[in-house]
Amino acid sequence: MPLEIVRKQTPEEEELLRKREELASVRAALAERELELADFRAQLKSFEGRYLRQVGVLYAELDDWEAKIAEIEASLKPSATASQRAQETRKRAEETHEATHGEASKARDFQPSADLRSLFREAAKRIHPDFAKDEADRELRTRLMAQVNAAYCQGDADALQRILDEFGNSPESVQGEGVGAELVRIIRQIHQARKNIAAIDQELESLRASEIAQLRQDVEKAEKEERDLLAELAVSVQARIADEKKRYDGLAMELKKHGR
Amino acid sequence: MADNHDLLILSNRGDSSIVLSEPRSSLAARGRSDASALLARRREPAYLARVKINGKWGLIDTTGDFVAEPVFYDLRAFHEGRAAFCDWVGGGKSIEQYYKDDLTNRDDYSWFVKQYTFFTNDYGPALIADPCSWSFLDSFGKAISDIRFEFAREFRDGLAAVRFHGKWGFIDRSGEFSINPIFDGVRDFQHGLCVVLFEEKVGVINSKGDFVLQPRLHYLGEYSEGLAPAAEVAGRYGYIDSNGSFAIEPQFARADGFHCGRARVNDLANHVGYINTLGDFIYQCKKIEEYTSAGGMGLKDFVNDIAFVKLRRKIYTHECGHLRLVSSDEGEEPRVCLECSSCTHEFCDLIRGSFLDLEGHSILESQSHFLNAAALFSEGLGMVELTIPENWHTFVDGYPAWKVYGFVDAIGQAKIAPQFVKATPFKDGRAVVLVKGVGWRMINRNGDIVGEGIPGLNPNWMEFNGFNEGYASIMVGAYPNEKVGFIDSEGRTVIEPQFDSADGFANGLAVVCKFGEERQLELTDIRENSASTYRRDRNYGYIDGTGRVVIPCRFEEARAFQQVTT
Numbered sequence: 153m154p155l156e157i158v159r160k161q162t163p164e165e166e167e168l169l170r171k172r173e174e175l176a177s178v179r180a181a182l183a184e185r186e187l188e189l190a191d192f193r194a195q196l197k198s199f200e201g202r203y204l205r206q207v208g209v210l211y212a213e214l215d216d217w218e219a220k221i222a223e224i225e226a227s228l229k230p231s232a233t234a235s236q237r238a239q240e241t242r243k244r245a246e247e248t249h250e251a252t253h254g255e256a257s258k259a260r261d262f263q264p265s266a267d268l269r270s271l272f273r274e275a276a277k278r279i280h281p282d283f284a285k286d287e288a289d290r291e292l293r294t295r296l297m298a299q300v301n302a303a304y305c306q307g308d309a310d311a312l313q314r315i316l317d318e319f320g321n322s323p324e325s326v327q328g329e330g331v332g333a334e335l336v337r338i339i340r341q342i343h344q345a346r347k348n349i350a351a352i353d354q355e356l357e358s359l360r361a362s363e364i365a366q367l368r369q370d371v372e373k374a375e376k377e378e379r380d381l382l383a384e385l386a387v388s389v390q391a392r393i394a395d396e397k398k399r400y401d402g403l404a405m406e407l408k409k410h411g412r
Numbered sequence: 413m414a415d416n417h418d419l420l421i422l423s424n425r426g427d428s429s430i431v432l433s434e435p436r437s438s439l440a441a442r443g444r445s446d447a448s449a450l451l452a453r454r455r456e457p458a459y460l461a462r463v464k465i466n467g468k469w470g471l472i473d474t475t476g477d478f479v480a481e482p483v484f485y486d487l488r489a490f491h492e493g494r495a496a497f498c499d500w501v502g503g504g505k506s507i508e509q510y511y512k513d514d515l516t517n518r519d520d521y522s523w524f525v526k527q528y529t530f531f532t533n534d535y536g537p538a539l540i541a542d543p544c545s546w547s548f549l550d551s552f553g554k555a556i557s558d559i560r561f562e563f564a565r566e567f568r569d570g571l572a573a574v575r576f577h578g579k580w581g582f583i584d585r586s587g588e589f590s591i592n593p594i595f596d597g598v599r600d601f602q603h604g605l606c607v608v609l610f611e612e613k614v615g616v617i618n619s620k621g622d623f624v625l626q627p628r629l630h631y632l633g634e635y636s637e638g639l640a641p642a643a644e645v646a647g648r649y650g651y652i653d654s655n656g657s658f659a660i661e662p663q664f665a666r667a668d669g670f671h672c673g674r675a676r677v678n679d680l681a682n683h684v685g686y687i688n689t690l691g692d693f694i695y696q697c698k699k700i701e702e703y704t705s706a707g708g709m710g711l712k713d714f715v716n717d718i719a720f721v722k723l724r725r726k727i728y729t730h731e732c733g734h735l736r737l738v739s740s741d742e743g744e745e746p747r748v749c750l751e752c753s754s755c756t757h758e759f760c761d762l763i764r765g766s767f768l769d770l771e772g773h774s775i776l777e778s779q780s781h782f783l784n785a786a787a788l789f790s791e792g793l794g795m796v797e798l799t800i801p802e803n804w805h806t807f808v809d810g811y812p813a814w815k816v817y818g819f820v821d822a823i824g825q826a827k828i829a830p831q832f833v834k835a836t837p838f839k840d841g842r843a844v845v846l847v848k849g850v851g852w853r854m855i856n857r858n859g860d861i862v863g864e865g866i867p868g869l870n871p872n873w874m875e876f877n878g879f880n881e882g883y884a885s886i887m888v889g890a891y892p893n894e895k896v897g898f899i900d901s902e903g904r905t906v907i908e909p910q911f912d913s914a915d916g917f918a919n920g921l922a923v924v925c926k927f928g929e930e931r932q933l934e935l936t937d938i939r940e941n942s943a944s945t946y947r948r949d950r951n952y953g954y955i956d957g958t959g960r961v962v963i964p965c966r967f968e969e970a971r972a973f974q975q976v977t978t
Contacts (some may be wrong), residue, residue: 200440208439251435363440370447384450385443 164331171338178345179283183276185352187269191378194262194305199368201259206382207251210389215245222402228410264307271312274302279319282344285337323328459919460551462487462495463952464969471495471553474921476954476963476975480553485545490974492567493551494585500545501558548572548587551976557587571619580608582621591621602730608630614642616656625656629929634669639689641667641675646926651675651691660691672714674770684711686772693774697723712788712832718775719768719821720788767794767824775824786817790837793819793857798830808833808848817845819859823837828859839878842901846967854903863903880916883957885905898959907959912950918972927966 161169222241226234264272279297284290296315303311359365374381424646429891460471460479470482486498534646535758544882546564548556561574561583571582571590581593582601597609604619607626615627625632631649633641639651639659651670666678674686674694697710712720765785766774776785776796786797796818818830819838834846842854844861852866866886883898888909897909898917911924928949952966954973 200436202438203443204436204951207443211439247435248439251439256436322696349483363437363444367440367447370444370451374447374451381447381450385447388450 157236166333166344168331168338171335171342175283175342175345178342178349179277179280180273182280182345182352183273184280185349186276186280189274189352189356189359190272190301190304191262191269192263193301194264196359196364196368197268197305197360197409198257198258198262199371200364201257202261203364203367203382204252204257207389208248208257210386210393212245212248212252213390214393215248217393217400219245221396221400221403223262223387224400224407228403228407230280231278249254254323260309262305265309268307268309268312271309271316272300272304275312275316275319278316280345281346282348304329458975459973460490461921461954461973462489462971463967464717465967467968469497469969471549472960472963478553480549487549488566489971490551490976492570492585492633493976494548494556494567494572496546496548496564496566496572497555498545501546503699512867533928544573549652559587565600569619570600570602571600574608575595582606590619591617602634604832605635607634618620633667636669637673637689639670639675641669649677660689668713672770674714674719676711676713686711686714686768693772694770695768696720705969707884714770715789716792716822716972717770718789719784720765720794721768721937722765722785722960765797767820775822776820786835787837789822790839791841791857793821793827793838795837795843796820796826797828811846819843827857828855836876839876840901842876842879842884842886844876854899854901862901866899866903866905877916879958880918880922883922885914885916885922898922906957907955910959911955914955915972917957919975921956921962921973923952923970923972924965925950925952929942 166343207267219238219241222238226238276297279293279300281293281297284293296319299315300312303309303315371381374384423669446567452518456734459474460591461606462469462908463472463482464470465482468482469484469487470478471480471487472478475852484497484499486496488496547559548564548567550556555740561576562578563575565573567585570585573580574583574591574593579593580598581589582591582597583928584590595608595610596612599607601619605624606619608617610627613627614629614630614632615623616625618624627644628644629642630645631641631643633650635654638654641649642652642658643649643662647665648662649664649667650658651660651667653659663680664677665680665682669688673689676684677687678684679696683696683698685693687693710722712914721843746903765787766776767785767789784797784799785794789794798816798818800814800816806813813833816830816975817832817835818826819828819835821827831848832845833848838857841857844866845853845855847853850865853861854863854866856862866888876884879901882900883906886899886905886909887894887896889895894912895909896911896914897905898907898914900906912927913925915923928951930948950968951965952967952970953961954963954970956962
């Protein structure tokens with residue numbers, strides 16, 4: 153039997169080892185949840201872009217015709233109620249127009265590659281603010297994590313790699329303190345990470361309950377029946393626009409008759 | 413204004429809750445609400461077929477499921493996304509009983525016929541419809557409204573003629589009256605105009621119901637090529653133009669529509685012929701019996717500047733073997749052969765056909781008295797029959813050897829020389845012919861044989877209906893074991909003959925029929941005018957292009973699948 157000289161670990165060191173393992177496991181779980189959340193957000197963003205381009209713009213047009221009709225009705229039969237209605241419909245038309253023609257409508261299809269997903273997991277494990285050792289570190293990680301989310305959503309693997317490289321070289325990432333302090337920090341990190349996993353679950357639940365997610369679910373359900381629900385919606389709104397145009401033309405003629 | 417969309421991406425715990433801006437969230441909610449309404453609507457079936465089961469008609473989809481349960485006494489084909497139906501037939505009373513019960517004070521049977529719609533079904537006496545039992549099904553198999561009409565016709569140009577309280581009007585696709593029921597009779601709308609009978613005079617209305625031709629005529633036919641047959645008094649027909657003025661003065665006992673600038677008319681002596689747009693005859697039969705004896709099929713409309721006429725002729729055979737065809741303008745029937753003066757052996761009546769050009773001249777070669785048009789021009793080729801005197805009264809394979817068949821083109825030239833024992837007109841570039849000593853073959857428009865032949869073809873089968881979706885039905889075997897299968901355009905059997913009857917393919921499916929065992933009918937099952945007491949049930953179903961029965965043969969009647977358009 154070879155002679156071995158083994159330093160006996162202190163209870164703190166043993167606990168630190170266990171906590172490090174636990175932290176690694178929690179980090180992995182948190183990274184996975186962050187990925188799930190990022191995927192879901194990106195898919196919703198992509199779907200919302202499609203919806204705004206295909207149907208939203210038609211709602212904007214419909215609202216515009218409704219505002220025009222309310223305005224012309226207010227001219228034909230002036231009253232405080234008619235005037236208020238004209239203002240409200242115009243405001244709604246402007247809001248719809250702004251919502252449908254903003255950045256959101258430009259979102260394209262989101263199809264993340266396996267590499268991109270792997271990079272995101274890695275970044276989430278290493279950079280996540282929950283694993284900050286102090287407040288300054290947390291601020292840095294929060295900023296970097298936001299960049300990670302944005303790069304992932306844009307499918308920019310290079311940017312993700314760059315963020316990871318930069319983080320790896322930053323002095324903030326260097327470890328090295330006493331066992332006791334590290335143990336406390338790790339316990340706090342584990343606690344914070346678990347809280348965050350619960351928060352991610354809650355956020356996913358909220359997102360899934362949102363109108364846009366529900367609409368996406370309806371569209372997917374219709375796809376299984378070989379129906380293009382967004383196209384059907386577009387046709388339906390177009391028909392309403394045609395009706396409103398006719399109504400507007402009739403009112404415009406009436407207004408002309410009254411010489412206004 | 414910062415785009416709130418970024419919140420969706422950057423949110424983290426603590427500031428995450430909901431991420432969309434209010435206008436966008438509201439926009440999504442509007443879409444979802446409208447989408448829910450769309451989803452709630454049942455998926456519109458693309459194809460539907462009418463089937464009859466237990467004496468009632470219903471609608472099935474391509475899976476064989478009922479879209480509309482079989483509860484209708486009559487159900488018509490879909491037109492413009494609507495199918496007329498009748499769902500009540502006077503409690504199933506017979507005409508006679510109904511007449512006795514409800515119309516005892518009426519002895520005018522013709523009035524009775526005008527007012528009601530009659531039905532017969534396979535198992536009982538004629539039934540009579542309730543005065544208001546007709547409406548329309550939409551493409552979901554639902555009635556478009558609760559209102560019922562005395563009768564309903566198919567939709568045309570978005571309107572359907574219906575009779576309501578004895579008067580005709582027009583409803584729109586929602587079932588609302590678009591033109592009130594004030595007319596005594598109506599035709600269907602064509603190009604936005606409709607011929608109507610109003611206060612015993614005929615006029616024309618537009619789709620708003622306004623008269624564009626005041627009701628002043630006794631009769632007005634359909635417009636074709638700018639002219640419509642019309643009469644101000646019974647028995648004197650001419651043609652009016654679109655202004656309602658007579659372009660051809662009333663001078664005919666009967667007048668039909670123009671086709672290729674020619675119209676079929678009867679003069680006041682009832683001689684039938686064709687006139688041009690000036691009203692002059694370009695062809696006329698000299699004797700009434702020439703036309704009337706041809707089974708009513710005498711003179712067909714011009715199509716592609718050619719008309720097919722079928723007239724009665726007599727043909728004599730003489731002991732010398734010569735044949736003699738008697739033309740219409742020969743007064744005396746020849747009793748002796750004009751060539752060798754031998755005696756008449758026998759004569760027979762022939763229904764002889766010819767093809768006419770626009771000048772009324774036969775395009776068949778005139779030198780032979782025995783070249784006869786056998787069928788309408790089809791796909792630019794007319795089928796002709798050539799009589800061969802020397803084969804008189806001889807038979808080959810059970811077929812008369814003194815007749816052979818071929819095809820001519822539009823100028824009367826033999827495109828495919830008469831050579832076949834039997835032939836069918838061209839359909840979809842193919843004709844089926846019986847080649848002497850060879851058997852049944854398919855030929856192309858050049859007369860070339862296509863494929864290997866059609867083994868076992870029923871010798872009496874002559875109904876080549878062309879190809880539907882690449883398939884043509886054929887019948888093989890002899891009575892009583894005939895079976896129907898399908899061949900492709902190369903003459904290959906693609907679906908083995910196994911059905912007792914079959915219709916052409918439509919929208920990927922074909923109606924097929926299998927006979928049940930012959931059974932004796934109960935007395936109550938027999939129609940009063942039926943002589944037979946035996947019956948074989950017919951069970952209809954549907955097959956796909958592989959011959960697989962996709963909807964089992966369980967219907968008493970079945971119609972082809974229709975694409976339902978809305």
